[in-house]
Structure formats: structure tokens, C-alpha cells
Amino acid sequence: MAKAKPKSKPAISAAGTPAIDIGIDAGDRKKIADGLSAFLADSYTLYLKTHNFHWNVTGPMFNSLHLMFMEQYNEEWTALDEIAERIRALGFKAPGSYAEYARLSTVVEQAGRDAPEWMEMVRQLVAGNEAVCRTARKALQLADKAGDDPSVDLLTQRLQVHEKNAWMLRSLLE
Template sequence: METTKTEIGIKKENRKAVVEMLKQILADEHVLYIKTRNAHWNIEGIDFHSKHVFLEEQYNKLETVIDEVAERIRMLGFYAPGTMKQFLETSQLNEEGPEQNNTKGFFSILLEDHDTIIKFIRKNISENAEERNDDGTADFIIALMQKHEQMAWMMRATLKTF
């Protein structure tokens, strides 16, 4: 739903299409945030402390991303979804946890989710810039993709020891 008339040089139908893509990202970010919190709370093993701290850093980054995505939706003149029901209905991620509450179990699942988000964003970059005349959102999601690439790299590097 559009909030107010927003005249920013992008046609309403293009803004609406961009917002639908951003809603997908917002839903995925929320599910990943909850799964990262779960890992932070429940991880076990000899590396507990370092991974507990690492996961806290990760979910804090995701919390910032969530706010930025919701605000981008508002900048484009639409309301951001805000319920878990909406997020679960929209997200391409699932809520499944690991078989074991250790680094390998949690990081494998979280890494897969980061990779899913990275692929989705990469697929939408040129569509937003070229087809929808929204270079601002294209730049915005490129920065999001880079954040996820960094988080995924750190998890991938950690998993190399298993």
C-alpha cells in the first residue's frame, strides 16, 4: 500500500515492483536474524565463547540491515511489512535449525541462507537500475549484498576447519 504521493522521478509501478523485491529481502533478513539469534543462544562446544560473540556481531549487523531495508521501502512511498506472519509468508528461507547445536551445524545453515540472499540480490541489481530507473535501490542492494558476502565468507572460512 502506498503511503503518500511520492514524486521522486520513478514511476509508481516501478516503485511498487522495487518495493516487492525489497519486501522479499526484508522477510529473508528477519528470518536470518532470528536464526542467527537462535544460534547465538544455543551454540555449544569447545569454541562456544568465540562463536557466541561472533554470532552477536552478526545479528547486530542484521538488525541494522533490517532497519535500512524497511526505511528504503518507506523512502519509496510504501509501508514496510512488520509481522512475523508476513515475513514467514514472504521469505524464501526456512526456519529449520541444525541437527546439532555446534559451529558446523549452525554455520552450515546460516551460510546457506546468506548465499540464498546474495543470489537473490545479485539477480535483482540490474533490473532495479536499468528496467525500473532506480539506481538508488540498485546501489543500496549492492551494499547489502557486500555485507552478506562478508558474513558468508567468515562462516565459510570457519567451516573449512571441519
């Protein structure tokens, strides 16, 4: 009869909780969490911009864009939680302030209360969705290299959404 292999005891943190041991070393988890934090910042900034444009769109495309923007920002809002929770599952704090998002984001904010005309809103949202895609791809490469399949899956799904949003918005300008 073969002897059962003794189970190793998990390392204990200074706080007395078991150390994270999910099969991804701490350095790789940190790199992935940093990439996801930048992705969260871009996603949140795009969410806020989309919501702003939903409130402030005017002109002949009002109804169509008002509804499209609402559909997009609602979907984006739900995704924010998933991204932040993935960062937490990797053992790091998720960024959660405007200052952190401004520092980390590559999406350009729409400053002030003077909303652009609808075509410029659409152009900016195309650019914002594509910026989110670029940031997602950087984080995805880190996650893939480390064998972090849950992060790869999350980022792949988000890429599909943002690429589709960019395409649909761009189609309005053609």
C-alpha cells in the same frame, strides 16, 4: 530575457498529500518495493536465526561463534531499518509480521528448541547468507533497470556484507 518555465503542480492523492514523484514510475516503484520486501523478509529471518544460534551455540567453538554471531546479528538488525525505510520512501508499507516474513522469505528457519551442533549452525548461516544474496540480486536488477540508485546502493552494500559473512562462516568448515 528568457521566461521561467512554469512549474507543474504535483498531483494530490485522495488523502490530500502530494503524490510521489521521484522520477520512478509507480509500477517500477511497486516492483522494487516488492523485491525489497522479500529481501527484508530474508534479512529478518536470517537475523532471527543468527540471534537464536548466538544464544544456543555450545561446544569447543562456543566463544568464537558466540561473538561472531553477535557481531553479525547486531549488524543485520541495523540494516533491517534501512531496508524498511527504503520501501517506505518508495511509497509502500514495509512487511512487519512473522506471517508476512514466513510467506516472503527463502531463508529456512530453525524450528524448535533443539539447537543443532555448532557445525550445522554454521552451515545453516552460510546457506542463509547466500539466500539473502540471491534475493538481493533479484531486487537489485529491478532497481537498476528503473534507475533507482538509492536502492541499488543499499542492495550493493548489503551484498558485500552477506557475501563476506558467508565466506567467513564457510572458512570455519574447511
